[in-house]
Amino acid sequence: MLGNVDLTLVDWSRAQFALTAIYHWFFVPLTLGLSFLIAIMETIYVRTGNEEWKKITKFWMKLFGINFAIGIATGIILEFEFGTNWSNYSWLVGDIFGAPLAIEGILAFFIESTFIAIMFFGWNKVSKKYHLASTWLVAFGSNLSALWILVANSWMQSPVGMHFNPETARSEMLNIWDVILSPVAENKFLHTITSAYVLASLFVICVSSWYIYKKRDLLFAKRSIVISAVFGLIAALFVAITGDGSAYAVAQKQPMKLAAMEGLYQGQKGADLILFGVLRSDAQQDKTDNFLFKIGAPKMLSILGYRSGDAYVPGIKDLVDGNKQENIMSTAEKMDRGKIALAALRSYKEFRKMNDKAKADSSLVVFNQYSQYMGYGYFDKPSDVVPNVPLTFYSFRIMIILGVFFILLLMVILFYAVRNKLESKRILLFFSILSFPLAFIASQAGWIVTEVGRQPWVIQDLMPTSVATTHISSTSVMTTFFLFAVLFTVLLIAEIKIMINQIKSGPKGGDNV
Amino acid sequence: MLLRVGHIFKSIFLFYYDGFRSMTIGKKLWTIILIKLFIMFIVLKIFFFPDFLKTNFSTDSQRSDYVLDQLTKTK
Known part of the structure; x- marks a missing residue:
């Protein structure tokens, strides 16, 4: 069935969406994390009355403002793309996404826009406590905005609380709480925002370390480092805990993604978690050893995925070919059932047009019986359900290795910061400066695991990515791809340039934004 | 009452007006x-x-x- 899909169009549409999302994600995590760091710094100022803390707060607020201004509305482009490039998908999810995205829009507009003005313009015009409350509300508002977007994304990974209506071709929400409180959504939200806090903390540490390296603004830099190291370390530990929750949810809801994350071609009981490994370039499901080299933690994958050291973790071969012993249905069987569902949906649609209610009803009964496999009906061969394994595998390793590095780095920084010995630790300062770009790499790698690992699905088991696209010319998608590449690159350069100028000016570089 | 409402709007206007006027980097942003x-x-x-x-x-x-039609299209 996918034979009638223009893969060039699908690939360009995916590339464009990935490009836009990656650029958008350059701005978002800094906003999410810095907003809380600023609120904490200002709280210390209000409680102590120490003017140095006011100066610290205002400087980071200025950098927050630059990032917020450059990044604002970059996410809107994703919504443009939904309507133009992904119309089948947009129609299908309209009922589910409408409420969360509308709430997101209202919150983003009213909470952030109102209180952000008080945050920047309100110094000396409103009371200290009112100003502080505004700063906290900006932090909560921006993080609450992220909640709704992440709930929408989680629903695509695990579509719960909905029912597909064959009359309207839409997924209709049955219970909003099932959507918001699904384990996938809870873990994704907490994992994503806490990783953003780590990134923002590393930003503050990076800039402050540079000041210390240059032996300037020392008190300012040291205080900023202590606050951000504590905040970042707590957040990093939460990232690890919620990462564990996410892995568990992936094992239950997206076992193919977990197999790709681990390069696990053949399932096993008591499966190891690969800590380091190099996949063979010709890795495939029928080979028993697909690694050139690997170091694994014994039974950890079974424990992480199924909370039991002896649990069976299905590999790619099990999920494609099936495994009767482990009660895993083959993809070929799912495809057959999916094709029955699609044929029934087609008949239902045609009989309804002919006003033949009896036949339409009987088609509907068949459709409902097989509808959970509907998405599989679009595939031509079972191997179509396998995502890009090397990209998912290596992105996952990069994210994990950097995550562990950040925890260690934050602990060491905090240790030396509270002992006031950072100035003499030149190598540590160098790594602290380096940590910020590494945090972006870790963050983007995490999204690659999430989004590449779930391919070929745009909505798990319901809609493959290739079916979600609009039948438009791939040339127009290519054109807008390059337009975005230019636009976003210009914005990013502008942000970096303005940011660097402000950092060079330092905390004494003027009060106003 | 009307005077009070007018005063509130004037205060809000002046708040934003002063804020925008005293911006430095904000103008570029x-x-x-x-x-x-x-x-x-x-x-x-x-x-x-x-x-x-x-x-x-x-x-x-x-x-x-x-x-x-798109969802049920066959080859």
Whole structure:
């Protein structure tokens, strides 16, 4: 069935969406994390009355403002793309996404826009406590905005609380709480925002370390480092805990993604978690050893995925070919059932047009019986359900290795910061400066695991990515791809340039934004 | 009462007016924001990103039929 899909169009549409999302994600995590760091710094100022803390707060607020201004509305482009490039998908999810995205829009507009003005313009015009409350509300508002977007994304990974209506071709929400409180959504939200806090903390540490390296603004830099190291370390530990929750949810809801994350071609009981490994370039499901080299933690994958050291973790071969012993249905069987569902949906649609209610009803009964496999009906061969394994595998390793590095780095920084010995630790300062770009790499790698690992699905088991696209010319998608590449690159350069100028000016570089 | 409401609006106006007037780097940022919004909403949205289903169909029923056709299309 996918034979009638223009893969060039699908690939360009995916590339464009990935490009836009990656650029958008350059701005978002800094906003999410810095907003809380600023609120904490200002709280210390209000409680102590120490003017140095006011100066610290205002400087980071200025950098927050630059990032917020450059990044604002970059996410809107994703919504443009939904309507133009992904119309089948947009129609299908309209009922589910409408409420969360509308709430997101209202919150983003009213909470952030109102209180952000008080945050920047309100110094000396409103009371200290009112100003502080505004700063906290900006932090909560921006993080609450992220909640709704992440709930929408989680629903695509695990579509719960909905029912597909064959009359309207839409997924209709049955219970909003099932959507918001699904384990996938809870873990994704907490994992994503806490990783953003780590990134923002590393930003503050990076800039402050540079000041210390240059032996300037020392008190300012040291205080900023202590606050951000504590905040970042707590957040990093939460990232690890919620990462564990996410892995568990992936094992239950997206076992193919977990197999790709681990390069696990053949399932096993008591499966190891690969800590380091190099996949063979010709890795495939029928080979028993697909690694050139690997170091694994014994039974950890079974424990992480199924909370039991002896649990069976299905590999790619099990999920494609099936495994009767482990009660895993083959993809070929799912495809057959999916094709029955699609044929029934087609008949239902045609009989309804002919006003033949009896036949339409009987088609509907068949459709409902097989509808959970509907998405599989679009595939031509079972191997179509396998995502890009090397990209998912290596992105996952990069994210994990950097995550562990950040925890260690934050602990060491905090240790030396509270002992006031950072100035003499030149190598540590160098790594602290380096940590910020590494945090972006870790963050983007995490999204690659999430989004590449779930391919070929745009909505798990319901809609493959290739079916979600609009039948438009791939040339127009290519054109807008390059337009975005230019636009976003210009914005990013502008942000970096303005940011660097402000950092060079330092905390004494003027009060106003 | 009217005077009080008028005073509130005047205070809000002055709050924003003073805030914008005393901006330093903010002026450059607002210029970037306005250029960006112009490019996004006037150039990109209108010329490159029409809503496919809204543009090509006039009712939800037509849109449903079209998407159903797409979902059930055979080779």
